[in-house]
Amino acid sequence: MASYITVDSGTTNTRVSLVFDGRLIDTLKFGVEPKENESRKDCLTRLLRKAIANVLEKNKMQETQISRIIASGMITSEIGLIELEHVKAPCGVKELSENLYEITIEEISKIPFVFIRGVKYISDDNVDMMRGEETEIYGINPKANTLYVLPGSHSKLVLMDNENRISHFSTCLTGEMIGAVANNTILKGCVDLSKSATDEDFLQKGYLFAKENGINSALFKVRSLKKFSRTDDNQTLSFFMGVMLACEIDNIVKSSAQRVVIGGKNQLKDPTAFLLKQNSRKEILTVSEEEASNATVIGAIMIYENSLL
Structure with a gap:
């Protein structure tokens, strides 16, 4: 069974989780607070590099043991690492899996990143969007x-x-x-x-x-x-x-x-x-608080692995 790192990035806080052999074994959380003259993107890059290195070192693992870094949430917005277009609703796991974006970001890690796009809803009288909740939803079955x-x-x-x-x-x-x-x-x-x-x-x-x-x-x-x-x-x-x-x-x-x-x-x-x-x-x-807390990790892996089918 493959091992992953997932990144759940919100407006203020980011969680980096390590999943080994199907088990969530560790999570690190940090806030994004840029230093003077540092952009938010540069700050996020620096803190992600540190968090990924720390979670691997803490658990005595190497980058080569990790299949992918699967990222969702505000990390795909204008305040994240890479701004990506939303997938239009209605959409499910299939549509999210078909629209993944994969790239290696050497400044952070040699492990390839896979980004899950957010979802937008457009009707005659309403426009709305989400980034991260689509992954959380599918993590609670x-x-x-x-x-x-x-x-x-x-x-x-x-x-x-x-x-x-x-x-x-x-x-x-x-x-x-x-x-x-x-x-x-x-x-x-x-x-x-x-x-x-x-x-x-x-x-x-x-x-x-x-x-x-x-x-x-x-x-x-x-x-x-x-x-x-x-x-x-x-x-x-x-x-x-x-x-x-x-x-x-x-x-x-x-x-x-x-x-x-x-x-x-x-x-x-x-x-x-x-x-x-x-x-x-x-x-x-x-949903129990524990189940809700782990939902984004589970959903991210589900969406990525569906793309392999």
């Missing part, structure tokens, strides 16, 4: 006619068609907006995002208040709760999360899919799952 929710800085709602292809999708700025509102408005100090929102009653109250009064009014209600009521920190955070998730929940409820699978980290996954179970009749399933 997706089912046909199912809506996949991938919470994060930019949450993706991805609908699979009856051929198990990515049919269409939309993006919400959920995670980034949560951080921006909590840390850069009058609500700073009202909620602690290092904690998890676990009060289900206040999650539902926040969601319903936002639906009835709008998010703008609902957000100031968070400050009022903190200042004048007897709510504890968990209740205030839970109300806030209910408000911030309201639009995303409503978009999911409107979907034609009757089965919804939620991935991502527990901090966003758990309140999303609870609110959907409370406010829709859909079948709601969740």
Whole structure:
């Protein structure tokens, strides 16, 4: 069985994983922070070279033992190593495999790189794109006619068609907006995002208040709760999360899919799952945090090995 290094590159962080004989044995994570007068591309090149060398040395392996470096995510964008065109939806493993881009980047490694392109969706009234989520989706063994929710800085709602292809999708700025509102408005100090929102009653109250009064009014209600009521920190955070998730929940409820699978980290996954179970009749399933964490590695290898068939 072949051994690989996978690179999962996000907007801020990059993960380099070593897969030996079908087993994920190590992962290194780093942020891309260019030095003075250093371009982002040069910084990413330098840090990738170091991470790949480190993960091999740590596990007593040589470059010659690795078949390919399989890379996905923002590494194929204008802020990555090589900007590549998206594959147009609908698309599945077949289309992604047929559009791989292979190149050796000597400044980083003698191991050949294989880049997985992102996906774009274009209709008469909507345009959207993803880089990385397509690989993550196929790493969690997706089912046909199912809506996949991938919470994060930019949450993706991805609908699979009856051929198990990515049919269409939309993006919400959920995670980034949560951080921006909590840390850069009058609500700073009202909620602690290092904690998890676990009060289900206040999650539902926040969601319903936002639906009835709008998010703008609902957000100031968070400050009022903190200042004048007897709510504890968990209740205030839970109300806030209910408000911030309201639009995303409503978009999911409107979907034609009757089965919804939620991935991502527990901090966003758990309140999303609870609110959907409370406010829709859909079948709601969740992916474990470990499975979600490994999904991009599994998906990257699956897409590459499909190209060999």
